[in-house]
Amino acid sequence: MEREAVKRLFMQHYARMQRVARTLLYDVQESEDVCQDIFESLLRGETVLVPGTEERYLMTSVRNRCLKRLRHEKLTKALPQRGSGEGADIEDDWLEDIVEFATSHLSEREQRIFNLRFTEGYSYEEIAAAEGISKVAVWKRLSHAITEVKKHFNPKSL
């Protein structure tokens, strides 16, 4: 992929990718590493993107890489856990399960907030504006959603 094209994607999506990474890893340096790894692989031509799928690829990659790091560093206590020793592709199934759970057990508003933050990488302010509530209310809704997810997938963590 041409450097200019990669740069354009970087400028367009980096901030949102950072937000997803920070929300999952809670670590500035690690979040930068994860996002830069993705763009480095594009620069080296290891990944070829189909036009129109760039945003989805970048947001999914950042989420998956963060989850892999969490698993690797055994920091998954921050998120719902599953048994260890399962395949490397488990993260995708795991996230699908969480999304399925979210759609069936959370209120509509909580589902939207959860999705906007963890999948789309929206800022708290953007979510608050979209939902017409305060930022603190967004935090509390998200907090409730995460607690519910944890309770279902990893009751011991509570």
Place this chain on the structure above:
Amino acid sequence: MNPLDDKKLFFDMQEHPENYSDEQLEAMMAELDKEPDTEEAWQKTLSRPLPCRERREYKWQHKLLLSLQGRGRERVRIAAIFTAIAFLGIMSLASYRAFFYKTTTDNGQQTTDTTAVKTERFYYDVQDGDTIFRFENIRLDSILAVVSRHYERQVIWGDKAPAHLRLFITCRTSHTLREFVDMMNMFDGFRITQDLNILYVESDEKKEGKR
């Protein structure tokens, strides 16, 4: 303190937001949503060096740290004993060499011992949007791999002999390719020539032979 430095605080705020004031929650949200300097981050991405080697080193250091933390003082004690043995060994070797040096110079022979063990180091620094690369004892081929990517040039080796040469050099992204090439050509052992998108590298001997 940056709230992101304290993961426990983050988890607690997430699980028990009722224990925190709105201001505290907003401070945490502001930290999480802080806009990154994308231009600086882009420069950092471009100048990430030798990724595989760095990550291996990181993992090795990380494992060592975990093993020291996990197994406590026993491990530290064993490491200290090994260090002491190594230190005594080096001291004995140094005494022997000092004695040997003295006897050879006594016989009227000049001996030089300038062997120095230098560690490889590559790092970069961003200052006012200008990235400064510092290569210390790095192979020429590794240096050119990083720099050629920055200038978007292909490196072609006339002969591979100079590839293993190790250099100490500092360069900046604000330098033109011409300046970089001129600077590199001040070293002995190789010549770099620029032709369109190609950086052609050959040893001094080969270059002389052509003339």
